[in-house]
Amino acid sequence: MAFPLPLALQAFAMSYTVLARKYRPQAFEEMTGQEHVVRTIENAITLDRVAHAYLFAGPRGVGKTTAARLLARALNCEKGPTAHPCGVCRACTEIRDGTSVDVAEIDGASNNGVENVREIRENAKYLPQRDRYKIYIIDEVHMLSGAAFNALLKTLEEPPGHVKFIFATTEAHKLPDTILSRCQRHNFRRISAAAMLGRLKDIASKEGITVSDSSLSVLVRQSEGGMRDALSLLDQVIAACGLTPTDEQVAEALGAIDRMVIHACAQALLTRDAKTLLVRTEELFNRGVDMKKLAEELALHLRHVFVAKVTGNAPDELADADRQAVTALARDADAAQIARLFDVVHTSVWDINRAPQPRLALEMALLKGMHLAPAAAIPELIARVEKLAAGQGAPAAGAPGGRSAPAPFRA
């Protein structure tokens, strides 16, 4: 934590189960955003066609371990095998608590030697002690040594009928083809922003946290599709700001920039309000905000405005309030102008990175971007040239920089 917690909050933090653990899905249907995997596995269980080895591949914190435990429960539940394990029998509760004698969760990173795999092989020969299957969940399986993989291969080739393997990895490309070809592979995806926002809202309301969608979407963005990361960030926000954090507090706690400030900057850019833009930049600079981060956020915001302009809808991943703001900006701006400003801001990220005075680099990039002539849409320019060639009409106002407003580009 960046700053010491008040005493009351410290006590609160001590008795506190982290949200990611508290809200680990306890049934397949509770899993967010991995429907393709869940459906296939549920079908396999229902049709009694469960493979003997599964590989769950995907980024961290998207549900691989959760799904592995749910599959183990589905197979060993006293009422099973079933796609809807009861959750209350001994097999189910012990798997949840990690104490089941027939389900071993092995960390591949620290048990990566050939002797570890030999032990599994020896052990796998014997029937399960109580439940239907002996299940080996090996996490970070890509960490096994070459010799360990070879030893594992023998078991995978002719596994005893009572044994199931579930491997999880964030780096499937590191696995030998021989292993890959003997597993049924499922690719877990990053969780979409909209799905993640939904789940966070749900959890926040269950926890009695009053937090705006807009703040939650900052969390969503920082977590890059990983639910565990999103929930850890929410823990961090609660620890720092309590149960009713304001947008500003959330932004501060996450080292993010308040959405409304970003919005104000984008608006100033699009409406050529240099003064506001400079004032805002200075404020952020004085608050210690990283100028590169500001440029990145601004580029992202312009991207959203552009999407809203060309598709007619603000991106789904935004909270309602942000969507309205983005839609309003898009309505009043010209697509070519948004695109050009995006280019300017996006390119400036590289320059700011190298600049000895990042603030100067950013300000100049923004001011230049703002004062470039509005690029008319190509069809309109052609029409203008044709008009001139035909001897009709004078050149457009002849203003330096061609400030005559072009007809908005309609996509």
Ligand SMILES: Nc1ncnc2c1ncn2[C@@H]1O[C@H](COP(=O)(O)OP(=O)(O)O)[C@@H](O)[C@H]1O
């Ligand atoms: N798809 C998901 N749906 C809901 N919660 C999830 C999901 N993926 C991860 N989580 C949350 O993150 C925590 C860690 O997930 P986990 O399955 O251990 O991720 P992984 O094994 O992919 O790193 C879970 O306890 C749960 O709170």
Ligand SMILES: [Mg+2]
């Ligand atoms: Mg895991």
Ligand SMILES: [Zn+2]
């Ligand atoms: Zn059960």
